[in-house]
Amino acid sequence: xxxxxxxxxxxxxxxxxxxxxxxxxxxxxxxxxxxxxxxxxxxxxxxxxxxxxxxxxxxxxxxxxxxxxxxxxxxxxxxxxxxxxxxxxxxxxxxxxxxxxxxxxxxxxxxxxxxxxxxxxxxxxxxxxxxxxxxxxxxxxxxxxxxxxxxxxxxxxxxxxxxxxxxxxxxxxxxxxxxxxxxxxxxxxxxxxxxxxxxxxxxxxxxxxxxxxxxxxxxxxxxxxxxxxxxxxxxxxxxxxxxxxxxxxxxxxx
Ligand code: NAP
Numbered sequence: 001x002x003x004x005x006x007x008x009x010x011x012x013x014x015x016x017x018x019x020x021x022x023x024x025x026x027x028x029x030x031x032x033x034x035x036x037x038x039x040x041x042x043x044x045x046x047x048x049x050x051x052x053x054x055x056x057x058x059x060x061x062x063x064x065x066x067x068x069x070x071x072x073x074x075x076x077x078x079x080x081x082x083x084x085x086x087x088x089x090x091x092x093x094x095x096x097x098x099x100x101x102x103x104x105x106x107x108x109x110x111x112x113x114x115x116x117x118x119x120x121x122x123x124x125x126x127x128x129x130x131x132x133x134x135x136x137x138x139x140x141x142x143x144x145x146x147x148x149x150x151x152x153x154x155x156x157x158x159x160x161x162x163x164x165x166x167x168x169x170x171x172x173x174x175x176x177x178x179x180x181x182x183x184x185x186x187x188x189x190x191x192x193x194x195x196x197x198x199x200x201x202x203x204x205x206x207x208x209x210x211x212x213x214x215x216x217x218x219x220x221x222x223x224x225x226x227x228x229x230x231x232x233x234x235x236x237x238x239x240x241x242x243x244x245x246x247x248x249x250x251x252x253x254x
Contacts, residue, residue, distance in 0.1 A: 003236040003237070005236075009235055009236045009237035010231065010232065010236075010237055011038050011236075012034060012037045012038040012039035012234065012235060014038070015034075015234075016040045016042070016087075016088075016090050017031070017035075017039045017040065017089055017090065017091035017234070018086045018089040018091070018092050018130075019034065019042070019044060020073065020095050020122075020126075021044065021095045022043045022055065023045030023049055023055055024055075024196055025193075025195035025196060026190065026195060026223045026226045026227075027093070027095035028043075028055050028223065029222075029223035030095060030227045030230045031043050031055070031066075031093075032059060032062075032064070033224075033227035033228070033230065035064030035065070035066060036062065036064065037231055037235075039090075039234075040064075040065040040067075041064055041066050042067050042069050042086055042089065043066060043067070044068070044069045044070070044071065044082065046073070046096070048068070053068065055068075056068045073117070073118045074098075074114055074122075075117075076125060083126055083129040083130055088137075089130065090139060090141065091140070091142075091143075091234045092126060092130050092134075092142045092143075093142075093144075093145070093230060094123045094126065094127075094167070095145040097119040098119065098160075099115070099160035099197070100159070102156055102158075103156060104158050112159050115159045115160055115163050119160070119163035119167065120163045120166050120167050123144065123170065127142060131174060131177075131178055131185075134182075134183045137182075138181060138182045140178070140182065141183070141184055141233065142174060142185040142186070143186055143187070143230050143233050144187045145187075145226070146164050146168050146187045146245065147160070147161070147189060147190065148247075148249055148252060148253055149164055150164035150168050150189065152253070171185050171186065171187050171243070175242040176243065179243075182239070184238065184242040185243065186241060186243065187244070187245040188226060188230055188246050189245055189247045189248065190247075190248050190249060191221060191247070191253065192215065192221060192249070192252065193223060193248075208220075214252070215250045215251065216250060216251030217251055219250060221248060221249070225248055229246055229248060233246075
């Protein structure tokens with residue numbers, strides 16, 4: 001086996017990671033998991049928010065080498081600055097996204113463009129700018145956070161679901177392009193994970209109860225539930241896993 005640390009193939013010491021949207025929610029849990037396993041972590045948020053600062057401070061308190069990067073992914077100029085500011089990370093987790101609800105006839109072009117820029121075009125830009133640097137170094141990990149909506153769009157999430165489907169597809173080509181250069185590219189696909197994003201919708205008790213009943217595990221996920229598989233995919237242990245799409249959904253997609 002060709003592990004950097006043969007005793008612990010999950011050890012990420014010496015690796016630098018950028019996790020988009022890690023001020024809160026799933027991204028934050030992923031950033032902490034990578035940091036606790038030895039990676040230097042660049043936390044990221046849309047703004048220099050108290051949540052972002054708190055995440056970095058908390059990680060540093062735990063001994064993680066953590067820093068903060070701010071970029072609004074709805075601006076392609078900001079995305080380009082984020083790529084430059086991250087200075088060629090070994091690990092890129094594409095986690096940030098936005099989602100708006102509506103019927104197709106209610107969405108206008110601006111909403112379409114905002115979701116496509118923030119969710120898909122920013123991922124394309126980051127992968128295009130950072131993937132070749134990983135390939136040049138001979139080691140890299142890209143993990144994209146998908147959604148159950150990419151295969152089965154929920155009502156009123158047409159544009160968000162389409163961005164996630166396109167993003168999953170983009171990862172397949174990226175996986176193929178850099179597979180021989182030590183760079184893996186995978187998608188991790190959450191089901192219903194309790195975060196700020198769905199707090200309002202899940203506060204409707206009867207809706208939440210019936211949704212929970214539709215999940216074989218009979219519970220919603222926690223942000224931390226998504227972190228373990230991302231950690232594994234980012235490690236040497238999963239160097240032969242690329243182009244995969246792994247569900248973290250308590251069986252929801254069965
Ligand atoms: P969340 O709690 O809403 O957090 C979103 C994160 O993305 C925050 O860090 C936020 O930064 C950042 N972000 C939002 N808009 C941004 C922008 N324009 N530019 C830069 N950063 C931006 O989200 P989450 O529930 O943890 O979801 C994380 C990922 O999992 C998303 O891709 C989502 O689609 C996917 N997912 C979630 C669920 C779920 O049930 N929660 C299910 C399936 C898939 P600020 O703090 O600065 O706003």
